[in-house]
Amino acid sequence: MKLLITGGAGFLGARLARRLLASGVLDGRAIDRLVLADLAAPADDLRSDPRVEVRVGTVLALAKALGEERFDGVFHLASAVSSECEANFELGMQSNLDSTRALLDALRAAGNVPKLVFSSSVAVFGSDPALPLPAVVRDDTLPTPQSSYGVQKFICEQLVADYTRKGFIDGRTARLMTVSVRPGRPNGAASSFLSGIIREPLAGLEAVCPVSPETEVALASPANTVAGLIAVFEAGRDAFGGRTALSLPALTVRVQDMLDALEKVGGSAARARVRFVPDPAIARIVGGWPARFESRRTAALGLTADANFESIVEQYLRESR
Amino acid sequence: MKLLITGGAGFLGARLARRLLASGVLDGRAIDRLVLADLAAPADDLRSDPRVEVRVGTVLALAKALGEERFDGVFHLASAVSSECEANFELGMQSNLDSTRALLDALRAAGNVPKLVFSSSVAVFGSDPALPLPAVVRDDTLPTPQSSYGVQKFICEQLVADYTRKGFIDGRTARLMTVSVRPGRPNGAASSFLSGIIREPLAGLEAVCPVSPETEVALASPANTVAGLIAVFEAGRDAFGGRTALSLPALTVRVQDMLDALEKVGGSAARARVRFVPDPAIARIVGGWPARFESRRTAALGLTADANFESIVEQYLRESR
Structure with a gap:
C-alpha cells in the first residue's frame, strides 16, 4: 500500500514512519511506499529507506500533487503549533485550516476514498x-476551545467527519494528548516544562517547574501516541x-508524581536539578487543561494509557541513548 | 447606528428589518441606516424606507465592500439551506463557510470591532x-452534525467565537429552531410539513403529514425567533x-398538539384537510432532531419559548391577513 504522512519529518511523524517501516505492514497490507511530506526533509535513516519518498513544502502548496498520487492511507499530522497560531492568526488559519481543507479536497478529487487519520489535539478543550x-x-464532552489552534483543530475535526459522511474519504480523528517526554530543547509552549523537568535533569541540566507539585496533568508517551x-x-x-473525534488515552499524574519517577529512574541528583519557580501565567494556562479522561470508545478499541510515569521516563532514557 | 442584515430580503431577515425599523432603536441607539444584503432586493415596503439601503449579490462577492462600510452591528443570516448543501457540497461550503469567513475577515479589516449576531441552526445537532x-x-450538549449544512454552521460558530476572543469582532451565535408557521409554499425541506399542516388547511388546501401524531418537535414562531x-x-x-453558541428557546409539541391548535383556531373543517401519509424517510430525519431543550443561558437572558402552539397559529393568521 501507498501511505502519506504529512508532518513526516517532525517528532511524531518521523517516529510513526520508523514504526511503520519496521513493521512493514499496516491494516494487514504491506507498505510499498511511504511518502513523507514536511517543510524540511526527514532524517537520513528515513530518507535512505528505499520505500520512502520525500516531498518538501507546505501542505497547502503540495496538496494538489499529493492528491494525484492516490494514496491508500494518510496520516495528516502537519500543523502549525499553538503558540505560532496565537501569535500569527493568518498563519494558523492557513497552516491548519486551509491546508487541511486543500488536502481533503485533493484526496476527494483522487476518487479512491483513502483512509485518513487526522491528528487533532486535547487543545480543543478549553475552560470557557x-x-x-x-x-x-x-x-460526549463539548469542546469550547480557548485558542486559535484549538478552534482550527476542532474545525478540521468537523471537516474530516463530513468528508467521511459524504464518502469522499474514510477519515477519523484522534485527539493527541500532551506528549512527554519529548526529546530536544525547551520551546515557547506552555507545556514545554512537562518534558523539560525530566529531559534536562537527566542530561545534567537545571530545569524550572512553573506550576505547583499538586498540579494534575494528562500525558501520553511518544510510543503510546504513535500506537x-x-x-x-x-x-x-x-x-x-x-x-x-476520539481522544487518545491519557495518564493522569501530578507533577509531584513525575518528579518522584524522575528520582526513581534518574536518582536524587537528577531530582535535585528541578527548582520550583511559580509562573502564574503558565499555571493558569495549564490549570485550564483537562487532566482526567474517560472514554468508552478508546476502551472499546483496546487503547490504554501508559501504565505509569516511571515507564515513560524509562522509555525516554532507553531511546535517547 | 449603521446596521447590516445579510439575508435581509429573506423571510427572517425582512421580518427582522421591519421590526428594527418600526422600533427605530437597537441596543439603546437610534438606527440611522440599515443595509439589507441578499441575492435579491427586498420587498417594496423595506426599499422605500429612507433608512434602508440595498446591496444585491452573494456575501462572498459583497464581503469586502461591506467591510469598508464600517457597520456598528451585523446580523449575519444569509445562508444556503440544508437541502441545497446536501445536494451540492461545493455550493454549501462556499455559501456558508467561505462567505462567513470572508465577511468576518472584512469586518476585522474595518477595525471597529462591530457587534455581530450569527444565525446558526438546531441542525448542528444530529444523532450519531x-x-x-x-x-x-x-x-453543554455536544453537537454531532449529520449534514453538511449542520457542519458548516457549527464551523462558523467556532470562527465567530475565535474572531471574538481575538477582539476582531464582538460576535455571538444564536442557534435558530425550526420556525413555524412559515408563510409561502411547501419546499423540499424535511421540516416543510411543520408549517404546511397549518398553513395549507387555513388557506382551504389539503395537506399531508408524513410523521405520526405522537412525533415531538421543537418549534419557535417567527416573532419569537426575531425577538x-x-x-x-x-x-x-x-x-x-x-x-x-446559544440555542434559542423552543416550544416542544407533538404533531397532535399542532393539529389540535389548528382545529381550535381554524375549525374542524381546517383540521379535516390534514391527512396522515407516512413517509419513513422524513420520519427518520425528523425523529433524529432534538425535541427538548433546557438552557440556563437563555433563561438568564430572559428568553422564553412561545407559550403554546395555539398562540403561534393565531400569530400566523393575524399576520397573513
Whole structure:
C-alpha cells in the first residue's frame, strides 16, 4: 500500500514512519511506499529507506500533487503549533485550516476514498469561564476551545467527519494528548516544562517547574501516541464508533508524581536539578487543561494509557541513548 | 447606528428589518441606516424606507465592500439551506463557510470591532448512531452534525467565537429552531410539513403529514425567533455567558398538539384537510432532531419559548391577513 504522512519529518511523524517501516505492514497490507511530506526533509535513516519518498513544502502548496498520487492511507499530522497560531492568526488559519481543507479536497478529487487519520489535539478543550469543563472529559464532552489552534483543530475535526459522511474519504480523528517526554530543547509552549523537568535533569541540566507539585496533568508517551494513531487507522468504521473525534488515552499524574519517577529512574541528583519557580501565567494556562479522561470508545478499541510515569521516563532514557 | 442584515430580503431577515425599523432603536441607539444584503432586493415596503439601503449579490462577492462600510452591528443570516448543501457540497461550503469567513475577515479589516449576531441552526445537532443525542439538549450538549449544512454552521460558530476572543469582532451565535408557521409554499425541506399542516388547511388546501401524531418537535414562531436575535444582539458579553453558541428557546409539541391548535383556531373543517401519509424517510430525519431543550443561558437572558402552539397559529393568521 501507498501511505502519506504529512508532518513526516517532525517528532511524531518521523517516529510513526520508523514504526511503520519496521513493521512493514499496516491494516494487514504491506507498505510499498511511504511518502513523507514536511517543510524540511526527514532524517537520513528515513530518507535512505528505499520505500520512502520525500516531498518538501507546505501542505497547502503540495496538496494538489499529493492528491494525484492516490494514496491508500494518510496520516495528516502537519500543523502549525499553538503558540505560532496565537501569535500569527493568518498563519494558523492557513497552516491548519486551509491546508487541511486543500488536502481533503485533493484526496476527494483522487476518487479512491483513502483512509485518513487526522491528528487533532486535547487543545480543543478549553475552560470557557461561563461553561467550565467537567472534572472528567468523556466521549460526549463539548469542546469550547480557548485558542486559535484549538478552534482550527476542532474545525478540521468537523471537516474530516463530513468528508467521511459524504464518502469522499474514510477519515477519523484522534485527539493527541500532551506528549512527554519529548526529546530536544525547551520551546515557547506552555507545556514545554512537562518534558523539560525530566529531559534536562537527566542530561545534567537545571530545569524550572512553573506550576505547583499538586498540579494534575494528562500525558501520553511518544510510543503510546504513535500506537494510538496506528490503532485508529486500523479500526473498522464500526469499531471506531461513529465519526466524532476520539481522544487518545491519557495518564493522569501530578507533577509531584513525575518528579518522584524522575528520582526513581534518574536518582536524587537528577531530582535535585528541578527548582520550583511559580509562573502564574503558565499555571493558569495549564490549570485550564483537562487532566482526567474517560472514554468508552478508546476502551472499546483496546487503547490504554501508559501504565505509569516511571515507564515513560524509562522509555525516554532507553531511546535517547 | 449603521446596521447590516445579510439575508435581509429573506423571510427572517425582512421580518427582522421591519421590526428594527418600526422600533427605530437597537441596543439603546437610534438606527440611522440599515443595509439589507441578499441575492435579491427586498420587498417594496423595506426599499422605500429612507433608512434602508440595498446591496444585491452573494456575501462572498459583497464581503469586502461591506467591510469598508464600517457597520456598528451585523446580523449575519444569509445562508444556503440544508437541502441545497446536501445536494451540492461545493455550493454549501462556499455559501456558508467561505462567505462567513470572508465577511468576518472584512469586518476585522474595518477595525471597529462591530457587534455581530450569527444565525446558526438546531441542525448542528444530529444523532450519531454511536453517540446518540441526550433526551434533552442543554448548554453543554455536544453537537454531532449529520449534514453538511449542520457542519458548516457549527464551523462558523467556532470562527465567530475565535474572531471574538481575538477582539476582531464582538460576535455571538444564536442557534435558530425550526420556525413555524412559515408563510409561502411547501419546499423540499424535511421540516416543510411543520408549517404546511397549518398553513395549507387555513388557506382551504389539503395537506399531508408524513410523521405520526405522537412525533415531538421543537418549534419557535417567527416573532419569537426575531425577538431572540435582537435579545442576543443586545446582551452584554457577561450576560450572554461566554462565546459558545446559544440555542434559542423552543416550544416542544407533538404533531397532535399542532393539529389540535389548528382545529381550535381554524375549525374542524381546517383540521379535516390534514391527512396522515407516512413517509419513513422524513420520519427518520425528523425523529433524529432534538425535541427538548433546557438552557440556563437563555433563561438568564430572559428568553422564553412561545407559550403554546395555539398562540403561534393565531400569530400566523393575524399576520397573513
